[in-house]
Amino acid sequence: MIKKNIKPSSPPLPWLVAGQAFPPLEDAWGSADPAPGLLAAGETLDAATLVRAYARGIFPWFSLGQPVLWWSPDPRMVLQTRDFKLHRSLRKGIVRFMNDAHCEIRFDSAFQRVISACASKPRAGQAGTWIVSEMEQAYGELHRAGHAHSVETWVNGELAGGLYCVNLGRMVFGESMFAHQTDASKIALAALVAFCRAKGIAMIDCQQNTGHLASLGACEISRAEFISHLSRNVGKTAPAWHFDSLYWHQILNDATPATP
Incomplete structure (x- = not known):
């Protein structure tokens, strides 16, 4: 199960701006990190970004008050x-x-x-x-x-x-x-x-x-x-x-x- 409690002590995340490429999937947090599968954060959530994400095996998942969080878990x-x-x-x-x-x-x-x-x-x-x-x-x-x-x-x-x-x-x-x-x-x-x-x-x-x-x-x-x-x-x-x-x-x- 993916965890969503992102704390200040968590490893640093890439912050994506509009149109920026997603990081390599291998950069996603691993099992030893607080949120395995977490890849990046940002503020852009629109159809074009979703298409780019899903085509790479990435999806958004975040809660109210959080930035847009992008995930690529392993295993899937x-x-x-x-x-x-x-x-x-x-x-x-x-x-x-x-x-x-x-x-x-x-x-x-x-x-x-x-x-x-x-x-x-x-x-x-x-x-x-x-x-x-x-x-x-x-x-x-x-x-x-x-x-x-x-x-x-x-x-x-x-x-x-x-x-x-x-x-x-x-x-x-x-x-x-x-x-x-x-x-x-x-x-x-x-x-x-x-x-x-x-x-x-x-x-x-x-x-x-x-x-x-x-x-x-x-x-x-x-x-x-x-x-x-x-x-x-x-x-x-x-x-x-x-x-x-x-x-x-x-x-x-x-x-x-x-x-x-």
Whole structure:
């Protein structure tokens, strides 16, 4: 787990100005430092900077009152889409969802509502959200530029849950999810995995190691392995973001089985 308590005694960080190149990833703080994976700080957070960062395997994460902090952890938590574990209860939930005319998956119909809902639900153990207003604005700009997307679970015409992510080429970087109804965010994640498998996207970046992600098949890989995969895929043509109900077969027929 990445720590965010940056103290005066911490090692010095490069301070980035607008347009400045990111430091080499090898300069990120290591396991002996107070915040492993921390690479740089700065004040610029916009769509162009986010694209440059994600293309290098770097992402922002900071709290209210902190500068923009840029991270590149080693190891990196990823979900190989072929290894997604479909628990029996979730499989049943997806089948019910598919067969209910009042339920649907939508992409990008309510991006701002999704990111705002994610921001309103702090992570476990955190007093506040890491999706501060600057983050919402920057990812909204990234969405309008076509690089950030929402996967939404709709029930009876209401937004029940969802997630948002970043897409560059054939790379998808998961960011955050929320649920107003049971399993709504898990169904959205399953839909994202199904879409990725249908479009030949082999890996979803999860950034951090959590028990929930591990239970769904995510695992840690070295930063070097992650960057190697990134470099081979980030320059490819990005897919068109729409969801077809046929994509569910990518999950129901081929996903790695798991016990409840």
